[in-house]
Amino acid sequence: MFDPTAFENMKVVLEGAVYDLDLNGEIIVIDRNEFINTAKLSRKYELSFKLQNPSPITASIILESKLENLAAELLPVSLSEKRAGCSIRLFFSFKHQENIIDYEKIEKVLIEIWGTDRKISQTVLFSPLQKKSIKSVATIEFGRLVHEDQIDDLTSMIDFIITTCDRLQYVIPRR
Numbered sequence: 001m002f003d004p005t006a007f008e009n010m011k012v013v014l015e016g017a018v019y020d021l022d023l024n025g026e027i028i029v030i031d032r033n034e035f036i037n038t039a040k041l042s043r044k045y046e047l048s049f050k051l052q053n054p055s056p057i058t059a060s061i062i063l064e065s066k067l068e069n070l071a072a073e074l075l076p077v078s079l080s081e082k083r084a085g086c087s088i089r090l091f092f093s094f095k096h097q098e099n100i101i102d103y104e105k106i107e108k109v110l111i112e113i114w115g116t117d118r119k120i121s122q123t124v125l126f127s128p129l130q131k132k133s134i135k136s137v138a139t140i141e142f143g144r145l146v147h148e149d150q151i152d153d154l155t156s157m158i159d160f161i162i163t164t165c166d167r168l169q170y171v172i173p174r175r
Contacts, residue, residue, distance in 0.1 A: 006073055006148040007065035007086050011045045014063060017155045018047055025052055027162065031060075041067040050165070056172060057165040060091040061158075069145065085145030088157075092138040092164060096172050105171045106138060113164050114140050138168075 004012075015032075022029045031048040048060040065086045072083035103122055110120045119141040126134040146153070 005065070005070060006084060007043055007045075007063065007069070009148055010086055010146065010151055010154060011063055013151050014045075014061065014154050014158075015047065017158050018049060018061075021158065021162075022049065027051055030058065041070065051162065051169070055165060055169050056094045056096070057168050058091075058093045059161050059165050060093070061161070062089045062091070063087075064089075083145065085147040088142055088146050090140040090161060092140075092168060093135060094168070094172055095133050095135050097133065101136060101172055103136075106136075106168065109167045109171055110138060110140065110164065113160055113167065117143075119143055136172075 011034075018027070018029060021027045027049045028051075029047065029049045031046070033044075033046040035044040035046075037043070043065045045063045046060060048058055050058055063086050068083050069085055106122060107120065114120065119139075121139045121141075123137045123139070124134055125137070
């Protein structure tokens with residue numbers, strides 16, 4: 001009988017929780033991707049959504065498992081079981097007019113919700129020839145693996161993501 005990996009189990013829980021919110025009309029799933037890199041034996045699952053109201057914020061969750069994570073899970077004798085898990089990164093992206101956003105306010109919201117133990121960064125993308133619109137991406141990294149025994153925390157994390165989207169839409173002006 002096939003025994004699913006930690007990545008598979010976490011992906012199913014994450015996907016189920018997000019799609020339940022989509023079916024309930026709380027969010028709208030706008031993209032889903034799953035990648036298997038056969039050269040590096042890694043997997044990546046991406047899920048993106050927006051709040052149901054006309055929100056400028058897109059939230060994306062990336063769940064990733066590398067060869068060392070899979071090997072630690074399948075061969076626990078040879079590797080530390082602490083490596084058996086997945087990494088999770090969160091992205092909040094939105095478009096806005098140039099020089100309108102107060103990035104310190106965004107940082108404050110992210111720290112209030114996610115705490116200071118997370119790595120929080122902001123990136124701004126723009127075309128130098130088209131000065132009308134800029135795309136900003138705020139990233140949350142946990143700096144550690146999420147293990148299968150923390151699988152219930154994934155559903156709580158989705159609540160924090162929704163809270164983040166809701167709070168950020170009041171910090172950034174509408175286009």
